[in-house]
Amino acid sequence: MEKQAAIGRRPSRAQVDEIIEFSGEDVLSREWQGAETLAEPVAEGVIQLVRIGFRTFYSQQNQFLQGLKMRESTIMHLAVANRRSLFKDSDDYLVFTLRYPLFDRSRNSFIINSASLLIFPRRIVLIEPNTPSSIFETVIGELTEPAGVPVRRRSLAGIALHLINAVVGVYSSSLEEFGNVLNHFEEEVIGSNGRKVLAMMALVRRQNIFLQQTILPLKEMTFELQHADSTLIDPELYSCLHSVSEHILQIIDSAGMLSQINAGLIDIYSSAQANRMNDIMRLLTIFSVLAIPLTVVSGFYGMNFVHIPGLHRQYGVLWALGAMVVWIIGLIWYFRRKKLF
Structure with missing residues (x-):
């Protein structure tokens, strides 16, 4: 009952930062009381997970430096590392900066966010964006649920691995949404407006390159x-990192496959445009051929000669028009027989 009550009081991520302590099967969650509480040592057999937002971290960075005994270069490292995923071994603690994409369906583009992990003996500090939803909420929910994650995986290395896997999982879900956009776009390539299609292809190509530059x-x-x-790295973590690396390689392969799909769409669009142009040119050619009889007959009787056969006959114009009609009908029959239209 004590454990259930402690978990039940766990605050919402959208409201406050928090500290979660894992001790065997017991999980205790409490509200953030300030960076000064980090100066207190973590008890033996307890793993502490500190979740804070970037605003909280940078507004109290001096207290964090003192409480966690971090070097000032770490703050600079986190500021620079927000531009790409990085790992740094600072002897006493490990620093991870993890960039991940979130796909925005309204703009058909990726929004890049980042989170940082600071791993100390018996303590993990997770610094994440100040957003109402968090990519780590599901993972941490599984860690805190009694039947969610086995106790043996609530170790320092196990919790860190789950958090890293959450970031890698975001890449998979974002790629899936991006692939759905490509599938929908494929249906519109042939019949859509040319400028719209070209603009969309350019956007897809840029987003794919951007995604690959982010995951590498x-x-x-x-x-x-x-x-x-x-x-600080448990030997168990090394074996688990192999599966994470394979997952990342699969994501890179998927991104490459989407790039090939986009290239295929460009080929399909080029072929459709060429076929459309061929149809137009064929239609114009047929009209030009049908106009030849009219041009020949009118040109013949338009010559400035006095003696032209049929020029002064009473029904000469009807004979000329009849010859034009018969000639055109004959050409249409020939084109239909050759299945030119």
């Missing part, structure tokens, strides 16, 4: 972590 540093970060020599 994450791959490099995972590679560096696998070869890092730190006492």
Whole structure:
């Protein structure tokens, strides 16, 4: 009952920052009381997860430096690392900066967010954006639920791995949404307006390149972590990182496949435009051929000669018009027989 009450009082991520403590099967969540509380040592056998927003971190960064005994260079590292995913081993603690894309369906483009992980002995500090929803909410919900995650996975390495996996999972979901947009776009390529299609193709190409540039540093970060020599990295984490690396490689392959799909759409669009132009030219050619009899007959009787056969006959104009009609009908029959239209 004590454990259930502690979990039940867990605040909403949209309202406040929080501190979650894991001790065997017991999970305790309490509100954030300020960076000064981080100076208190974490009890033996307890893993502490501190969730804070970027605003809270940067507004109290001096208190964080003192409470966590961090170097000032770490603050600079976090500020610069927001531009790409990075890993840094600072001996006493590990620093991760994780960039991840969120797909905006209204603009058909990616919005890049970032989160940072600071791993200390028996403590993990998660710094995430100040947004109403969090990509880590599902993972942390599983960690705090009694039947969510086995107790053995609530270790320092296990919690860190779950948080990293949450970031990698965002790439998969964003790629899936991006792929749905491409599938819908494929249906409109042939019949859509040319300028709209070209603009959409250019946007898709830029977003795909942008996505690949975002995930490649994450791959490099995972590679560096696998070869890092730190006492904070549990040997169990090394084996689990292999699966994370494979997941990242699958995402890179999926991004490459979407790039090939986009290139295929460009080929389809070019072929459709060429076929449309061929149809137009064929139609114009047929009209030109049908106009030849009219041009020949009218040109013949328009010559400035006195003696032209049929020029002064009473029904000469009807014979000329009849010859034009018969000639045109014959050409139409010939074109239909050859299935030219």
